[in-house]
Structures are given as C-alpha cells and as structure tokens.
Amino acid sequence: MMRRLAILVLWSARLLATEYHVAPTGDDKNPGTADKPFRTIQRAASLIKLGDTCHIRGGTYRETVQPWKSGQDGRPIRFVAHRGEQVVVSGADPVTGWKRHKGNIWKADMPWNLGRNNQVFFDGQMLTEARWPNDTDGDLFTANGAPISTGGDWGLSCDLLPDTLATDAWQGGVAWVMAGARWTSFTATIASYKAAEKKVLFSIPDPAWVREHMNPRRGGEFYLVGCLAGLDAPGEWYYEKGDSTLYLIPPVDDDPNQHEVLARRRYTAIDLKGRSHVQFSDIHLHAGGVDMDDAHRCLIERMRATYIAHTRGGQTAASLNEKCALYIAGDGNTIRDCEIAFSAGDGIRVGGNDNRVVNCYIHDTGYLGSYGAPLALSGTGHLVSHCTVHDTGRDGILLSGQAHIVQFCEVYNTGRLARDTGLLYTVGNDGGNTVIHHNWFHDNKAAGLGLGIYLDNFTSNYLVHHNVVWACDDPLRLNKPSTYNLIANNTLVGPVANWGRWETDRMFAVRLYNNLVAKGIQKHPDLILSHNAANAALDAASLRTGKDRPGVDAGILIPGIADQFLGRAPDCGAYEKGDDPPWKPGHDFALAHRADYKPPKTPLRNHVRNGSFELNRVTTLPVNEALSPWKPTGAKAAKPIPGRGGIQTHYDERDSIIGQALCLSGPSDDGIEQEITTLDPNTRYVLAGWLKVKDAASVRLGVRGHGGAEAFRAVSSGKWQLVTLDFTTGAANTKATVFITKPGAGTAFADDIGLLPAWKPEPPPRE
Known part of the structure; x- marks a missing residue:
C-alpha cells in the first residue's frame, strides 16, 4: 500500500511539472510553450519550480541566468539545450556605432563599465588592453615585459620607458610585476608617473612575504596597462570611464563596423548562489562564469565555458581577491564532462564539502601569474577524477583543505609565468589523508624550480601512490617540516628531494615504499625508506605504457594500496605486471567515466582525525x-x-x-x-x-x-x-x-x- 502511494505521489509530481521553452525568436510576453517560447532564459528561470524543465533552442543569450527557486531530491530544476543545437549564455554585449577617432584609432559609446574586469573581443578573439610594452606575440603566458632598472617599496623605474611620455601619463593605470623570487606576480595601482626619472610609483600589495620576496629591488620584469598612453598597437583597446567611450585599434586594418566587437558586461553567466538541486546540461558559456557559492546538489554537465574570468588586477598578489573562476562551494555539487578555458585566475575553484569534478578538460588559466590554478581545492572531501589540465601560469592543481581524492588526471605545461611551482602543489596544509593516485604529471615549464608533486613546507597527511612524473626538476619534493606522508608505488623520473629553512627541520613518519626513482632519493635521517628502486633506468615508452621497466616483483605488499598483483610480490612503480592495457589518465568526452569517492582503507594512514585542529x-x-x-x-x-x-x-x-x-x-x-x-x-x-x-x-x-x-x-x-x-x-x-x-x-x-x-x-x- 505504501509503495503504491509513493508511486502515485511521484507520478502526480511529474504531471504537475511544467516544461518551459526558450528561443532567440521568442518573446517574454509569450506563455513559454513550444510554439510560443520565451525570448530569455531568465524569464523561464523567474517562473521555474520543483521538477520543472526549461528547453532552450540554439542561439546566443546575453544575460545572467538565476533560478528563483531550488529543486529537491528527485525533483530537480533542469535547464537543457534542445537536442543537437548549440546554446551559449554570454556575458558580453555588442559594441556598435564605431567612428574614426584619429589615425587608426576608432571609438564607440559603451554605457557600461566592469572596471578591472573589462574585456573586449573582435570576431571572437580576445584583445589586449592598452599597455606598455606591447604584447608582441599574443601568447597569454609570455609577459612581453620590460626589465626593471631600479625598484623598491616605492615602485620601480625602467630606462626603456619612452622619452615622450608626459608626467602622470600612467596615473591610475596598473603595473603588473613579476620580480624577485617570482613565486607570484603582483599588480599595483599606479599612484603617479615621474617622466623625467622614468619612475612608476605604487605601493606593493599585501601580504608581507610578497613585499619582501617579490620586491622590485630584486629585479624582474613588468608592464603597464590601462591608460590611453599605451594605446598604440593593432589589437589594443582602452576604456575611458569619464565619457563612457571605448577606444580601439582593430587587429586588422578595417572598419570595426564590419566586424563583431563584444565587450564583457556581466561577470556571471549562471548564478546558483544558495540554490539546491538545479541542473544545467549542454549549455555553453562565453565571457561569463558560474557562481555556485552555498549551492547544494547542483549539476553542470557537458558545458564548454570559455573566457570565464578576466581581470587586469590592481593591488593583488597571490590572490586576485575575487571569484576569478568557475566557483563551487556548498556541498554535493558536480561538474562533469566540461571544457573550461581562458581565465586570469583559477579554472575551477572548489570549496565547501563533498563536491565532484569529473572528466573535465581545463586549460589556459592563471594567465595573470598569481596562485590561480586550473583546479584549486579547499574545503573537505572533494573528488577530482579523469581530468586533463594544461597551460597555466603557476601550479596545475593547487590543494588545501582535507580528505580530497585526485585520481586519473593528466597535468602538464605548468609554470609558464612563475617560478618555484608544482604540477601539483600544496603548502602549510594538513591534507587530512588526501589521496593523490594514478595521475600523470609532466612538463613543468617554470624557468626556475619547476617541480612535479610538490609537498612544500609544513605539509602533512598526504597519501601519494601510483603516479607517473617526468620532465620537471624534481618529480617529488618533500620540503620540511613534513609529517605523516606516505609515498608509494610512484614512477619518478628524476630525484626525490627535500629542503628546509632551519637546522631543526624534521620529518616524522614520512615513508617511501615501492617507488621507481631515476636519480636517487636525497637522504634525511628521519626519512623511512624501503623497497624503492632508486637510480632506475627509465625510458620514455615505459612512462606511458609500463612495459620493459625495472622493479618487477621488487616491492612489498601495502594493504589498500599495493595488494593486487601477479607474481611473487608487487612491482615497484606506478604500473603492475598484468595491467593490460595499463591505466590511462585524463578526460575522454566519449566515455561516461564513473567516479566514486573511495579513499583507500590502508592501515598506514593517520588514524587520528583533525589532529592539526584545522x-x-x-x-x-x-x-x-x-x-x-x-x-x-x-x-x-x-x-x-x-x-x-x-x-x-x-x-x-x-x-x-x-x-x-x-x-x-x-x-x-x-x-x-x-x-x-x-x-x-x-x-x-x-x-x-x-x-x-x-x-x-x-x-x-x-x-x-x-x-x-x-x-x-x-x-x-x-x-x-x-x-x-x-x-x-x-x-x-x-x-x-x-x-x-x-x-x-x-x-x-x-x-x-x-x-x-x-x-x-x-x-x-x-x-
């Protein structure tokens, strides 16, 4: 009887659910039916309720979508693209009515202003805000900066600055600086410009370690951005807020009225703050991000999101102090089968608890050179699985928080602006038995200290196993103090190294077992080593296939980690004899990857929870x-x-x-x-x-x-x-x-x- 009642309630709910329709040819005064659709998605979002679905026809929708209600378990609110049609939600609007200003400079009215988040596109190409020196190659990850001649807490000078610039020509603009240790760039609002001395005056932003270690007195490079004085090259633009005018030198010698010129008008394309059980399927984004702060059990799937976040900065350093990413917080949310591309900061930033990022392709992020990363995790209990990450200014995956799992990912081409970086990086963090397993990490491009798996100073409670790491300075770095970390069955092309600041730096319960290491393990009196094949001869083919490698049957059984094997013992390294084909990381949109949050039940983990009281x-x-x-x-x-x-x-x-x-x-x-x-x-x-x-x-x-x-x-x-x-x-x-x-x-x-x-x-x- 109760079962029949439950089925009746379910079918009644389905019958009461409404299906709304949206099309570029529609009208928001319509009833939202298939034959009389709405014009905007937001019109449907303002009506949609438990169990309802919004069907969207192909086209570009220039709006922010914010559902007014939440769904519930079993009755989600759904926004779906019409089958086979491309739906794009854009944060950019057309800029029209161009008039020649002088020479090759054009101008048009633009009655909106996002300040440091302004962004301009010409026939789909992102243009460069007016700057000195000019961007000569269009590569997001080459700064094309000028050398710092002198510098200090007051700012910097450069002998190469043009003699023709007037005093205060750059006042109110922004200086982008990569100096000193180059762990991060910083940006600073220019207080004044002294033309006679070629001095750019500004205050270095907090925190104190940036003012000390990234200080221009230690040399480096910089560029200036955001003033009319820099508008001198094709593909540059400048916005004058005083008269709401956009100035442009087109990238081609042509009338911009014959081209599509877009300027970002909305920071967010999809706003799910505080919402629950809302789903977006096959809906793409351009020049706008997703805000899922305090969201619960929401789903984003099969989305291509490009140019999700942009800023020129201004008093920023390691953090950009804004949601410069596809931002997830709350709990139980899922992002899967998505491409996320082009962000000044993070690609996907995950906070809250128990969120999932699965089968995603994330690239070309962190182009401001801060601590933004394609994947940045905080909070607790997240799963990142089968993702491909490449090309970023600093780290590939940035970890904080506890009890995460990062598995079956491929990360490469990191460190393209900053130094002392990791393909995967964490510092000063209790990982709470975070697990990093079955990943490929390779090709850290940093000009100085480009590392693989980088557990920096004061890192504890990480389980790192079955990873393959190559083409970086150190494939594994364990900086001190280091505590309760387990490193097992990894293939590491290069040395395992450690570094600390004081004579008393120590390791405790840091264990390395069953690893294949090409160039040895740096000694430390506290390091616990067993059954590692150090100085192993590894060739390029074995890194991806596991064939013809040393260390077969040379390992030790590790419960929960290395306990499934053929032969007389587990193999050393990331591959096991009998893996045919061997495991392969990275995304594949043709496959429906199943990814479950399953921490290994190894007795070698730390059994105390919250032992660092964090x-x-x-x-x-x-x-x-x-x-x-x-x-x-x-x-x-x-x-x-x-x-x-x-x-x-x-x-x-x-x-x-x-x-x-x-x-x-x-x-x-x-x-x-x-x-x-x-x-x-x-x-x-x-x-x-x-x-x-x-x-x-x-x-x-x-x-x-x-x-x-x-x-x-x-x-x-x-x-x-x-x-x-x-x-x-x-x-x-x-x-x-x-x-x-x-x-x-x-x-x-x-x-x-x-x-x-x-x-x-x-x-x-x-x-």
Missing part, C-alpha cells in the same frame, strides 16, 4: 564543535587557536606548528579525547604529537581503552617537543581512545597528533 578553518562547524571529532573533557575550555606567522616563521616562535593548534587553558584539569575505531587487533601502534606549555605544570598525550593499561607521555617545556608512545591493541580490540590533558591550572598547547601502525615492511619472498 578542520573548523577549512569547513563550517558549529562553534561548540570547533574541535570535532574531539570531545572536550575536564573544564571543557579547549579550543583551536591560530599561531602567528607562516612557513617562514620557526614554530618555536608561535603557539602552533603551523596554522592552528589546540589550546588548553581551563582553570583546572582541561583536555580533549577522540575515539579511534579503525584499528586492527593485536597490532603495535605509535601515537605521536607535539606538546608545549605556557604556564601549566605539564601537558599529556596518551591512550586508553585499547586492551592494555592506560599510558601517556608528558611535557613541561615551553618549546615544542615531539613525544611518541608505543602501544599494542588487545587480541580483540579495534578501538582506542586518544586523549590530551593538562592537569591543573595554566595554559598548554598541542598540535599535529598522529596514530600509525609501527609497520616494518618485510622483504619480498625468495624464488
């Missing part, structure tokens, strides 16, 4: 659950606190190792505890963490409920101390409770807590 910073938690899944004990005054400084500050100078730490400051006994439920019986484990006190007598890290006597280690020092505690679970025990306590009054701190098996790999069996 979770409330990377995702939204209720105030009273800021330490989740830890539970407060005693005075219940425990809280996460930030430590000052970043990766260039020694951890003994702050109250966290990096980022946040646990602070216990109750007037009496104060602490937290976490039940671990993923242990194996009769197994030896190591509990570890960093402790220090301010004015408390001591602070303790311990374990109980594991089938043995309660045990702990205590610290009374005002400097960070690593403590370790070995224990063995009982014959039937799969649980234990980890606790941190501060007896009595005073304040104490803890950070980077971990629990791992005391695992010693055994050699492969003999013949």
